[in-house]
Amino acid sequence: MARSLRGWHVVVVGGGATGGGVAHDLSLRGLRVTLLERGELTSGTTGRHHGVLHSGGRYAVSDRESATECIKENRILRRIAPGSFECNGGLFVALTDEDMDHVPSFLNACEASGIPTTVHEPAAALQLEPNLNPGVKLAVAVPDASVDPMRLVLRFFATAQRNGADLRTFTEVTGLVHSNGMVTGVLAHDLVLQRDYELSADVVVNAAGPWSGQVGACAGIDVPMQLSPGVLLAVRGRYCGRVLNRLHNPSDGDIILPQRELSVIGTTSWVVDDPDVPPVPADHVAKMYAEGAKLVPAIASAQRRSAWSAVRPLVASSTATAATGRELSRTFQCFDHKQTDGVEGLVTITGGKATTLRAMAESAADVVCAKLGIDVPCSTADTVLAPHSAYYTERSARYGT
Amino acid sequence: MAADLNDRVRPRAVPPSGRGGSLAWILQAVSGVALIVLLGVHIVAQHFVVKGGLRDYAQVVSYLSNPLVLAVESLFVVVLIWHAMLGIRAVLFDFGFSAKTEAVISRCLVALGLATAGYSFWVIATIASGR
Amino acid sequence: MTSTTVHTRPTRGRVRGVLAYANLRRRHLGSVAFVTNRITGLLLVGYLYLHLGILYLLTEGPRSWTTVLHLFKNPAFLGLESLLILFILIHGLNGLRLALVGTGVGVRHQKAWFATAMSVSGCLYVVVVLAMYGVI
Amino acid sequence: MAPESGTAVSRTWRLRVSRWRPGDAHPHFDDFEVGVGADATLLDALRRVRSHHDRSLTLRYSCCHASCGTCGMRANGREVLACVTRLADLGPGPILVEPLGNARVEHDLVVDMRDLYVSLEPAGRPLVRQDSVLAGQDETAASPGFFRYEDCIECGLCLSACPVAATDPLYLGPAALAAAWRVTQEPRGGDPEPVLAWVDDEQGCWRCHASFECSEACPSGVDPAGATMALRRELTRRELGRLTRLGRRAR
Incomplete structure (x- = not known):
């Protein structure tokens, strides 16, 4: 290798889970990383996702690949981020006969995906979760957990920062420096000092989530995005100890997640073009109340704490353009634009779920290292992350005191 | 683990005496409660018992000549001055002075307290002796 | 790892800082109690030294004391004296609340304690004023 | 609603x-x-x-x-x-x-949230605790225990509302004191003694003037003022215990 590892400079665009994972992975492998985020870290989709550390049960029947990925990552994350989850497990709850029909295929699919399950009769289920709908017919326990989306991802950023990554918040990417099919850097605008500057890079990783399309467009590339917002409702009062899922094909409002003193009900799914300010339709919020009340009747009269929406950056498979975005596979995709569009020096990583952020980062980092001819294996699966507070306590003041 | 972080996190002028803060505060609270009693006695004995609320010179002298009154008044003076000085110290410490300045303030207040107590005892003594 | 000290927290300048919490516009009952306790406390210390100064006359002998006595008898002065009693009541009873609450007793009802302290002070003050002006 | x-x-x-x-x-x-x-x-x-x-x-x-x-x-x-x-x-x-x-x-x-997080460090950063109270269930019900994030979301509102923090940069602040009380209540394997020694100081829990502004500002119902007073009760109890032991030994 001509230069030392620190000689290679990678610019990561986007301060969400994917950006955090990639910055951590590449810094751990020894590369010099600069990350640009136009707002605060995790202020995009990452901060606002449901907060479920999926066991994969939800996708076992419909998306086996996604499910297997989830359970693998679920275990890794518990190992590398100890103490960051409410590890109470999850329950898939069958309420109607139609749900009961799903049980056999659900159990088989879970087993095939390597997801441990325990079946509970109604009496046992009500003992575990007293607020559960008394009409419960069957409950299947899986290793779900509750996540604090901001703090888990902040651990990745804190570790990356500790390993030398330069995390620049409130810095917006206004363009990509590219000529004759090669991206050599980014044009950055510091929102605080109102200053424009250019940042050269050996590889630019586009981890901008729902905005990946806009970043790709800066180099004339059409990233096949499908933006699918979902509404989430947080109500005051913790109505369940563990994550409650409705046992049927994934649809709206069928997960209740306990988090601190709140219960978060989600989610819905539709398709939009503009990722910026997704609306929070009142009828969706009403639907959350209705669907949530099926699992836990007390939710119907729970006091609303907040309702918001977040945009899922899904990968539109070139063939099927889905109506609600839910049909699309929930695995992630990593585009090396040298292969896909003949543009060197730009990698886009998008799609997937929060639970699989480490795996997404690993595959993106592998692609980057392969492009740069660096043969350093990924070790994020065995490296315990720094505490989230380290991001603040070890951050040197950027603008001087 | 938490202990070693302690000094690294916040260098301290005064080494952690373990009882650094609690004694000062408890004394302030105890002296305050004591004052409710002592001040109550002082006001009632001095101003309410007497018709018109004020004693002329002779009555004051005779009142102070009684040793029990002398003892209670002296205790009252000490506790009151102690409470007052701690109170002023708490107010001044709210200005966020440096540790060194705060140490100086504490010493000055002790001196002021002693001076005030000295003066008070001198007053009581001269009156009681009926010069 | 950079050294971690807490010195970097900027206060709004010393005097401004103290004045900051003196303005009670957007503060709650707890702050009202804190500020009243502080103001009455300082006033009482002021009175303590005034009182010690006047007692000096007693040491001068009967003549100077009786001249001052007349001054103390007129009703205007009595009004001032009653204010002193009010401050003592407020500071004392609020101080009692702080002593209890400050050691974790009745913390949940701290506002109720403050309300009782103030109302008891008010009632006793009325009794004292009546007694002073010889009504009772 | x-x-x-x-x-x-x-x-x-x-x-x-x-x-x-x-x-x-x-x-x-x-x-x-x-x-x-x-x-x-x-x-x-x-x-x-x-x-x-x-x-x-x-x-x-x-x-x-x-x-x-x-x-x-x-x-x-x-x-x-x-x-x-x-x-x-x-x-x-x-x-x-x-x-x-x-x-x-x-x-x-x-x-800059650095000072807040630095003040929380010595308490050992308690993030998750055990609980068994579910909404809509009376506490005596035998609802099974579960793990739960602490209520404190490290937002800094209490520090902003605190009059003592406004004037004294060395004061630990309500957030740190509340974290210390959480660790004292549920040590989670750590040793609460050094944490108590850390707050038992003129710039620690004894500096609070009980204005309760922090508890009024807290969006998560943590009641840092109540926690500070609870720390004081614990320290006073130990202090009086120590004095009575000294007294007995002296006799």
Whole structure:
């Protein structure tokens, strides 16, 4: 290798889970990383996702690949981020006969995906979760957990920062420096000092989530995005100890997640073009109340704490353009634009779920290292992350005191 | 683990005496409660018992000549001055002075307290002796 | 790892800082109690030294004391004296609340304690004023 | 309370936002007229300002449901979480939006959270605790125990509201004292003794003047003032215990 590892400079665009994972992975492998985020870290989709550390049960029947990925990552994350989850497990709850029909295929699919399950009769289920709908017919326990989306991802950023990554918040990417099919850097605008500057890079990783399309467009590339917002409702009062899922094909409002003193009900799914300010339709919020009340009747009269929406950056498979975005596979995709569009020096990583952020980062980092001819294996699966507070306590003041 | 972080996190002028803060505060609270009693006695004995609320010179002298009154008044003076000085110290410490300045303030207040107590005892003594 | 000290927290300048919490516009009952306790406390210390100064006359002998006595008898002065009693009541009873609450007793009802302290002070003050002006 | 249905008819709100950038002598205020839904939150309005009026306005937010603690600021002089504060509750007049107090302003509405996190370190960063109380169940019900994030979301509102922190940079602050009490109650394998020794100090729990502003400002019901007083009760109990033991030994 001509230069030392620190000689290679990678610019990561986007301060969400994917950006955090990639910055951590590449810094751990020894590369010099600069990350640009136009707002605060995790202020995009990452901060606002449901907060479920999926066991994969939800996708076992419909998306086996996604499910297997989830359970693998679920275990890794518990190992590398100890103490960051409410590890109470999850329950898939069958309420109607139609749900009961799903049980056999659900159990088989879970087993095939390597997801441990325990079946509970109604009496046992009500003992575990007293607020559960008394009409419960069957409950299947899986290793779900509750996540604090901001703090888990902040651990990745804190570790990356500790390993030398330069995390620049409130810095917006206004363009990509590219000529004759090669991206050599980014044009950055510091929102605080109102200053424009250019940042050269050996590889630019586009981890901008729902905005990946806009970043790709800066180099004339059409990233096949499908933006699918979902509404989430947080109500005051913790109505369940563990994550409650409705046992049927994934649809709206069928997960209740306990988090601190709140219960978060989600989610819905539709398709939009503009990722910026997704609306929070009142009828969706009403639907959350209705669907949530099926699992836990007390939710119907729970006091609303907040309702918001977040945009899922899904990968539109070139063939099927889905109506609600839910049909699309929930695995992630990593585009090396040298292969896909003949543009060197730009990698886009998008799609997937929060639970699989480490795996997404690993595959993106592998692609980057392969492009740069660096043969350093990924070790994020065995490296315990720094505490989230380290991001603040070890951050040197950027603008001087 | 938490202990070693302690000094690294916040260098301290005064080494952690373990009882650094609690004694000062408890004394302030105890002296305050004591004052409710002592001040109550002082006001009632001095101003309410007497018709018109004020004693002329002779009555004051005779009142102070009684040793029990002398003892209670002296205790009252000490506790009151102690409470007052701690109170002023708490107010001044709210200005966020440096540790060194705060140490100086504490010493000055002790001196002021002693001076005030000295003066008070001198007053009581001269009156009681009926010069 | 950079050294971690807490010195970097900027206060709004010393005097401004103290004045900051003196303005009670957007503060709650707890702050009202804190500020009243502080103001009455300082006033009482002021009175303590005034009182010690006047007692000096007693040491001068009967003549100077009786001249001052007349001054103390007129009703205007009595009004001032009653204010002193009010401050003592407020500071004392609020101080009692702080002593209890400050050691974790009745913390949940701290506002109720403050309300009782103030109302008891008010009632006793009325009794004292009546007694002073010889009504009772 | 049924969910607020009704069309989100938009209304015009007037925001007066504090602006400051490294190098400015002192903050100035910019006024914005923002059209958002009738039941929109302060965060919705600020995000709209950012996307439609002035991109350079910098503020922090992440979860939008008062669970991450990044969007703390002062609205009309009161410490709030922007994401759950409805504009309708902030009154008609221009809404004054300022950064948190008692912390170094980095730019506009973003303050440096370093001191808050540094003050929380010695308590050992308790993030998850055990609990068994579910909403709608009376506490005596034998609902099974579960793990749960602590209520404290490290938002810094208590530190901003605290009058002692306003004047004394060395004061530990309500957040740290509340964290110390949590560790004392549930050591979680750590040793609470050094934590108690750490707060038993003139700049620790004995510095609090019981104004209870921190508990009024706390959006998560942590009651830091109650925790500080509980620390004092524990320390006083130990102190009196020690004195009586000394007394007995002396006799």
